Amino acid sequence: MTLPDPTFEVRLGAARFDPAVAGAEITDEQRDARVGTWLVQLTGPLRAAASTRLRGLGLRLRDYVPPFAYIERLAGTTVETVQADPAVRAVAEVSGEMKLAPAATQPLVSTDDGLTPYRALLVDDTDPAAITAGLIAFGATDVHVDDQRMVGGRVSVRFVMDSDRVADLTTIGELQWIEPLPQLATDAAPGVAAQHATAEHAAAWALGLHGEGQVIGVIDDGPAALAHCYFRDAPDNTPGPQHRKVLQVRNGSQQAGRAHATFVAGCAAGDQLGEPPGTAPDRGGAWAARLVLGNFNDMASFGADPADGATSLLDELTRAAAAGATVHSNSWHALLSDPGDPTPYDLVAADVDTFTWTNEEQLVLGAAGNSREQQGPPGSAKNAVCVAAATANGTALGDGAPGPTEDGRQKPELMMIGCGVRSALSGTACDTGPRSACASSYATPYAAAAAALLRQHLGGTPSGALLKALLIGATDAPTGLTVPDARTGWGTVRLARCLAPELALWDVRKTDGLVTGERRSLTVDVAGPELRVVLTWTEPPGTPGAATAMINELVLEVRPPSGASLRGDLRRRGVPATQTNGVRDAVGMLSVDAPVPGRWTISVEALMVNVGDPGQGFAVAVFGATPVAVG
Structure with missing residues (x-):
């Protein structure tokens, strides 16, 4: 009898188990199966020699499950060979309870007819057509396959069905993970203010750094109002390489300029047409940078019509990067749990981490949410910089939902001034002013602007990890707090610290x-x-x-x-x-x-x-x- 060892206990979905106990016996039926989904647990961290041997047996060693385990598709005849490898501790079959997100049966989003939209991840080398047929047989409708392999991602499938029946899908061996589509929220709180908040960027401006040659991607609840003088070009206001401010607008759902999107894009890089560059009092933090604008309502993984634009956040970020963006500002988040509950790691967060892992020169920033809410991706992804709002003097929290994440990761990482902000107002030709007293929505594009200025200062193609290290290292702890703190992260960014010669x-x-x-x-x-x-x-x-x-x-x-x-x-x-x-x-x-x-x-x-x-x-x-x- 094999006794469980807590050191090697695996948690996956609703299951908690020791693979050596769960996989102690391989049945003849499993051995004779053509292919199945297995959890292969090693005796310790992966080392080069073991990696070479196991890859030679057909393992991909990509879908990691701590401690020391991987989800793999293996033929039954291969399982015993893998189990005999000296680096392998145990092999256990992946069961249905390991595949379903806890929120799948109690979703936050439903369609008008009471059904729930879902996204499911497929295991490698699966026939999407066969999966589609299997989902329909279980009662799923509106089934769409999203193949992201060309941009470093995976194959997933979106569908709609009754949440009472979704657990039945865990019997489909080729489905690895099933979760409901999230709600989306912009991160602006109510209230008004009347101060200016780009003083942190002035240290870079004094060195001649204004964002020249840099491109910031902004994904928001729609496009910015391009008729506003902070973005408009003359005589031709068509976005493109010749436009002074906007290289691209992705707006498949054909929405008009939005107030929130206009304000946050102005925080990042707005500058007034017709005046000497860099003289508008409410200009953006990187006022000479250009913008690539996207609309989160276009993304099919958030419930949009696939014909309107990108299929997922990975696709949307990839399109922004192809247009020239290297820093990506997101003043919104996906709601994955009830207010006050820590946010889990989901497929949207995995989209962000896939994008940044594949494109190391890219940096993604996301708002921490409002103080009354919970966090969520993009900001809660591992590789993203999650940003809360500091008060106008930078010494205290102004707005932002607390961390940590469900798995204990520190979020937010930092604060940027997000109180007392003035920026471009949609519906006007050139007016600026406040929208909210404090908002992580406004701190996030200011942090993105700071990253763009640092990128200009360094020259070349610094990694997103290096920009993240600089921003975190430049922080000052809030008054009276030990950092990192669950609400403020490491503190408020003081950009001048990154510009010192030492x-x-x-x-x-x-x-x-x-x-x-x-x-x-x-x-x-x-x-x-x-x-x-x-x-x-x-x-x-x-x-x-x-x-x-x-x-x-x-x-x-x-x-x-x-x-x-x-x-x-x-x-x-x-x-x-x-x-x-x-x-x-x-x-x-x-x-x-x-x-x-x-x-x-x-x-x-x-x-x-x-x-x-x-x-x-x-x-x-x-x-x-x-x-x-x-x-």
Whole structure:
């Protein structure tokens, strides 16, 4: 009899089990089956030799389920061979209870006739036509297949059916995960104000950085009002390469300019036509950047007609990137749970992480939601920067739903000033003014503008992870709070900190990334009053329904010229510890007040890289130091 080992317990959907117990016996029926869906659990983190052997047996090693397991499609005759590999601890069949999101039977969204729209992920190498027929046989209607493989994604299927019957679909072996489509919400709170909020960007403006050559993607509840002088061009106002402000508008549902979209696009990059550039008092944070505009109402994965535009957020972000955008601002979120409940990791969050994993130079930012709501993707995705709103002086929270996520990840990561904001007002030719007293909706495009200015400052193609590290490292803790805090993250971005000369940067892409057990170091000279080191990395997409969406784990170590190294609890600024990070995040910070002057060594070690391409890239920003050498 095999006894369960809590160290290897897997959570997937509603199931909690030890695969060694669940998969102790393979039946003759399973052995004779042509192909099935299996959970293959290893004895520990994936290592190169095991990866080579297992891939040779047909495993993809992509759909990771902690701890140390992968969802795989295997022929019954292959299962015993896989189970005999020395790196494999157990093989267990994936059951129906592992496939269904908890919200699937109690959805937040329904159609006019009381049915529920769903999105389901297919396992690899599945015939979509056969799945479509199977769904229809169970009573599903309006079935549409979305094949995202050309943009780094997966095949999924959208359909509508009675929520009382959706659990029946878990008997379809080729379906990996089923979840309801979410509601969408823009993140603007009620109220008025009358101050200006781009003072944080002024430090970059003073250095001649206004966003020239940068493109910000803005997805919102519709297009911005292009007739407004903050976006209009003359004599031809048609978006395109020659337009002074707007390269592209994706608006398949043909909506008119929207008030919220106009305001947030103005926060990002608005600037007045007919006046000297950069002189409008309420101009955007990166006023010389250009815009690529999208409409979330076009996305079929949120219930739109597929003929209107993109099929998913992955598709929408990919289209924005193809038009030139490298920084993406999203002042909205998908509602996945009731207010006050932590947000789960879902297929929308996986879309964001797939996009950023495939396109490492891209940075996605998402609003934290309003204070009365809950968080959701895009901001709750692993690789996104989730932004809350700070008060006009940046010392306290103004608006934003608290974290952490359901799996314990820190969200939001940071605040940007989002109170006392004035920007473009739709329905007018050139008026500006306030809309709400405080809103994470307004903080998010200001944070995107800051990222665009940093990208211009660095030149070339810095990774999204490096921009994220710089933004987080530039924060000041809110008055009276220990950071990171569940509502404020690491604090308010102070952009001038990123523009100081005492800054060492280390940007490693996944093609040259770390594998399990590997360690690399950067040597820096330290001479300032504070040393602050930030490590970030861009994760592969997680598996919805798993205990955590996190897949890989890197750890930061800072070694002074003499004495003990600082290593471990990356989440507490200025409080070094001896053990590794207890809560899994792809962000860590360690700071030292009054550091000993001299040569310090910054090291990054891969405790586990369970999914790489071929390795795990990372970025390190060291504030208060100048680089010497990488070794």
